Structure formats: C-alpha cells, structure tokens
Amino acid sequence: MRHLAVLPVLLPLLTGALLIVLRRLPLVVHRTASSLAALAVLAATLALATATADGTVLGYVAGNWLPPFGIVLAVDRLTVMMLLLATIAVLACLCGAMDGEDARGPHFHALLCLQLAGLCGAFLTADLFNLFVFFELLLISSYALLLHAGGGERVTATTHYLVVNLVGSAVFLIAVALLYGVTGTLNLADLAARLPQLSDADLPLAQSALLLLLVVFGIKAALAPLYFWLPGTYHAASAPIAALFAVFTKVGVYCIARVFNTLSDSPAALEITARYLLPLGLVTLMLGAIGAFAARDLRALAASLVIASSGTLLSSLGFFARDTTAAALFYLAHSTMAGAALFLIAGLIRLARAEHEDNLAIGTPLLRAGWLGGLFFVSAMMSAGLPPTSGFIAKLGLLTTSAAQTSGFWFWSVLLAGSALTLVALARGGSLFFWRPLTAAHLELASADPPLENTAPIGALRSSPGATTAVVFLLACGAALAIAATPLQRYMSAAAAALASPTDYIHAVLTVPPVERRP
Secondary structure, rough: OHHHHHHHHHHHHHHHHHHOOOOOOOOHHHHHHHHHHHHHHHHHHHHHHHHHOOOOOEEEEHHOOOOOOOEEEEOOHHHHHOOOOOOOHHEEEEEEEEOOOOHHOOOOOHHHHHHHHHHHHHHEEEEEEEEHHHHHHHHHHHHHOOOOOOOOHHHHHHHHHHOOOHHHHHHHHHHHHHHHHHOOOOHHHHHHHHHHHHHOOOOHHHHHHHHHHHHHHHHHHOOOOOOOOHHHHHHHOHHHHHHHHHOOHHHHHHHHHHHHOOOOHHHHHHHHHHHHHHHHHHHHHHHHHHHHHOOOOOHHHHHHHHHHHHHHHHHOOOOOOHHHHHHHHEEEEEEEHHHHHHHHHHHHHHHOHHHOOOOOOOOOOOOOHHHHHHHHHHHHHHOOOOOHHHHHHHHHHHHHOOOOOHHHHHHHHHHHHHHHHHHHHHHHHHHHHHHHHHHHHHHEEEEEEEHHHHHHHHHOOOOOOOHHHHHHHHHHHHHHHHHHHHHHHHHHHHHHHHHHHOOOHHHHHOOOOOOOOOO
C-alpha cells in the first residue's frame, strides 16, 4: 500500500519512455500500451480512494530521503479526486484520437503517457520544487501534442503557448528561490511551520514570493488578465487534445487551493489570496461568458466556457469557506467533463459539416443528425447548468453556500449573468447547427445530381466511432455525478474540510516513515 502512491506517476512515465524507444512498433501496440497504462493508473487511483476514504493521508518518500529534504508524495481525498479527473480526461482523449488523429504524427501515445505522468505528479507532490518539475514535464509534452500533425495555426498557437509558459516557468523559479532564501525549505508542510515565524525583515520577501506563485498558478488556471494564451491554443488543438486540455486549467486551480490553504496559518499567504482571488475570479467569469456569447465557432465557444469555469472556481475558492469550497470541488469535476465533451462534439460537427466546419455563421444545418444533435443537447444542458444535470446541482450548491458570505451578492450577480450568457450562446449554436430552417440555396444544393460535396451535412454523417464513444463516456460520467450527487457531495465536503484544516496533511508529510527494506 505504501508504494501505491507512486504508481500513478511511475506507470505512465515508464510506458512513455518505453514507447519512445520502441517507436517502430505497429500503431496498435502503442494504442494498447497507452490504454493499459491509463487503465492501470485508474485502478491505482481507485485503490488510493479506498485507502484514503476515512481521511487517512498517505505519504511516500522517494529513495527513503526523509522530509523536508527528500521528494515526498502525499495522497488525500482531494488528490484522489484530481487523479481520477486526469485519468478520465486522458482516457477520453485516447478514445477520440483512435479515429486516426494519433496516426498523423509520431510519438502521440508516448507523449500522452508523459502528459499523464506530469498531471499525476503535480497532484501528488508535496513540495514546490517537484511541483515545478512536474509542471515542466506536462508542459513539454503538451507543446508536442498541440503541434501534433502540424499546420500553420497550430505552429502559431504553440509559439504563443510556449512563450507564455516559459515566462511562467521563469517566474516560478524566482518565487521558489525567494521562498528558499527566506525559509530554507520548499516542502509545503515545512513552509507552513516556518512562514509564521519569519522576521519583519523577511516577511516582504515571502509575500513577494507568494504573490509570484499566485501569478504562476493564475497563468495555468487562466485567471484574468493572464488567460490570453488559452483561446488560441484550445482553438488550434485537435478535438481529442483540446478535450485533454480541459483539465489543464484545473491544475492551476488545484495548486492555488492546495498551496495557499496549506500555508493558511501564515498571514502573508492568506492576505495575498484574500485580496486578489475573489475579484479577479469574478472578472474572469464574466469575460469568459462574454467570450462565449461572442464566439464565431463552437471551438471558441468551448474555450471561453473553460475560462468562465475557471473564474467560477477561483472566485468561489476566494471566500475561504468550507461549504463553498466543497461546492466548488463538485463544480470542478462537472466542468472538466462538460468542457472535454464539448470539444469532442465540436470535432464531430467539424467532420460532419465538411468545409464549413463548426462555424456558427455559415453552412447548411445538420438536419439528419439525430444522434449528434442529442449529444450536443445533453452537453449544452450540462455546460449551461440546466436541471437535472450535474451543472445545475453544482451551481445551485455554489449559490446556496455563498449566499451568506461577504461579497455573496456580487458572486450571485456575476454567476447568474454569466450563466444566462452561456445559455444564450449554446442555444444559438444548437439552433444554427441543427434547427435552422433550410433556405432555397440549401435545398438547391441538396437536390443537385450528382450531390455536391458541401451537401454532406444534409445527408448521412461521416462516422467517427472513437470520438462518439468518448463523448458518451464523458456524458455518462456527468450523469453519474448527478445521480450520485449526495454521497459525492459528502465526500467533497470532507475533502474541503481537510483542505481548510491541513493539520493532518502537514503531519503526514512531515512524519512519513521510510520504507523498510527487506533483507
């Protein structure tokens, strides 16, 4: 059981390295290996969920180097939840890519395994330097996945994405250096003990370092005004990769929640987040909703909804209230699956509408696309937060728990206004894709003999079984969230309580025993 904590990192890391070495093997071998690695991580995550269900925090020291100097991994309820979401996103990406996207360039499955290792490591690590290492691992693999199969738009988007994240990495290193200089440690649990003891002379340096960390995590979480890299990046990515990227902003949200709650006994940490998180989160939410309303295609609409979901999460975390944090965790799970499903549906619509792709202004409607219209309808209901979906339960929980909080009025106003804009944007997209009346020009094209290429949307849809299966899988996960809302909310309430009172987490990290060696 002690070694179980390292498996979500070790299994995909070794699989990715092996697939690079064995790159000449048939594609079916690569698909099988990456799928088995993801399923093994899922099995390990479920085992960790069982081990931590009673509130136990599992610690693991790599190489038996004890804290605060060694590499420490820690697993609690929140970690398990994030590992599960990352694995679901990777499985959906794998399923969608098997329609042929993975054959358009080299090393797709190796990169995907390295991506999973980086995501799991970021959720498991208990010190800032190794968080930086895992950030770099997932970022490097994401650069290659974004550029997979090439194309001018992807090269431009990758360049912007690369530059922004290189700047973020440099700022991260500066923040880490400042914190190490004034405290002598980068272990989160050790930092929680040392920060409140800083002298008045060192306190401004620590506050500067924490503010830089908030900037770095804000870049990852697409916090305004640091989200400008996201729309072009997600728009240029292929549908399976964009679905995977739906979990990327959640890494930044998780890091803000984990780091600043663990250090919450320090006035320096609490003051930084309390001052900026709630107002900037509300601005992010509204700008994302406006972007969705103004989007010209479904990919841009989905990317804007990812920004809006980040704003919702960050502003709700800004209350520093356990009940609101628990509702935010439920919303985090919901928004990850809803966003990934919407990107995959955008890919299906692009395939069906031929050269008109997912443009909201031009092209013939998909009049014979019953199954695709049904998938879009369910996904739109989830994203807009309509009953009885998990989105409705999540937003109702956020509104209920924030009502009595300071600034609760502003949160209510912005969240309801953003939800209304989102609903109108999704309704407009659905009507233009599936229910817009045919014009005389459309009818003339449809009756042409022989049929013209751009009349394919009125006829039978081209098949994409992998992406369709991935969408059904994600929507089923969303339905499971709604059906099992009561026990899941209890679980997330316990995770939020442990996050707000990190004593057990800190104790587990600092007192983790070495692994006994067998003779």
